[in-house]
Amino acid sequence: MRSIKALTGTHTVAYGVKLCRVEVILNYPITPQTIIIEQLADFINDGDLDADFIPADSEHSAMSIAIGASATGVRTFTATASHGLALMHEMLYVPPQVRLPIVLANVNRSLGAASGIWVEYNDSMAERDSGWLQVYVEDNQEVLDMLLQSYRIAEDPRAVLPIMICLDAFILSHTVERVEIPGQEEVDNFLPKFKPLNFLDPKNPISMNIAVSPAHSMEMRYQLDRLMENSRQVIKDVDKEFAETFGRSYGGLIDTYRMEDAKIGLITLGTATSTGRMAVDELRAEGKKVGLIKLRFMRPFPHDELREATKGLKALGVFDRSISANRYGPVFTEVRNSLYGGGMPIIDHIAGIGGRDLTVAALREMFAVIEKRASGHRTKDCYWHGLRGEM
């Protein structure tokens, strides 16, 4: 039976994990992720979830144990944030290549010496090359819905790849929102019991995560590249089936807002999309033809979908909540790479770094720059919004 609850993003993740009947949970605490595993520990203690709960001695160990658990053919979950994800880095490269469909909830938080505990995407953007699928979510309902979808996507025989669900620190993780929780029976029908592609079995011996000679590793890497490509269709199909079952669709790799006749567009990801929708509505009311593209998946990157969605635009802006020191943010470089050759001006808008407040006014400022460029004026290629001092 469906129910409505008021939940924070972290508790929503825990409810999602419970509904997915995860069998092994690896944990090592880090703000703002800790409440996820606290809630999961409560579920297990209260007998609401039948799972092994393994406290690790670091995030590196947490991912290592997750790999071992998943390799025995059980549904595995772990969660982390910022420095925790960075410590996992080495082990993150194992599950995609060995084809272990682990789900990881990453609460995006800033990293390094300019870091706090607030939202920034530098932690997960650094793991784009690891072979994990990456989805950035906008609200707590999407957090839950993506958790339910994530095991379906990850375990689909066409790909079988691990997936990282990225949610904004505090803006989602510690904010209470209305979340519709589906019934267990509905979820069981949507997400059947895990059938592993590959697991350790003495009767059918295989080698996992071994040192590979130069004679074999290229083929393995190309295989991974193709699997990532296959996952594009998997994501679309799962979204469609999810919409038929639960009545909510997120559009697959990207979602668009008022893009039908738009002349200027902005690409956002994460919670910035909600603020972006408000800015678009205001500008539309003023008669400006603006639209918004919500980038959901960073991996697989929606190359074709972006080309299709940006047709007819005079200029495009890209919002970045992380920087790749020296000029641009990672989303911008990926988008520009993907749209190369189209001739459309693309401008990077860096904002909300380290959790700095991202207002509707800031989003309007971005649109104003894109509009200026669209009408033939010169602009810079990259702007920092909300920065003190002359840029």
Place this chain on the structure above:
Amino acid sequence: MIKKKLWLPTWQETPPGVALGKEERVGMKVGPGSMSQNLTGTWGSSNPLYDQDKCIRCQRCWFICPEGCIIRKENDLMEFDLRYCKGCGLCAKVCPKGVITILKKGVRQ
């Protein structure tokens, strides 16, 4: 000269997550499942001898054996599987009652 026949699958033929073919090199099996055929117990020069009657079932030897050669039976006594035992002697060292003795192979008891 040792002739090797290399296993070179295309990317489509490469099994998921596994890039190690089943081969034989210099008489040793290589690849998945090879350790069930390479009985490395033959490498050692000694073996443990276990006196079941004096055993206090403390499980220390079972816990320490690096090769998993000591099998814990239902009644908590031990069974030694010597197929992979190299005679390292750790079991004899940790035994508080001295019920395990390491003997040179081929030496008559």
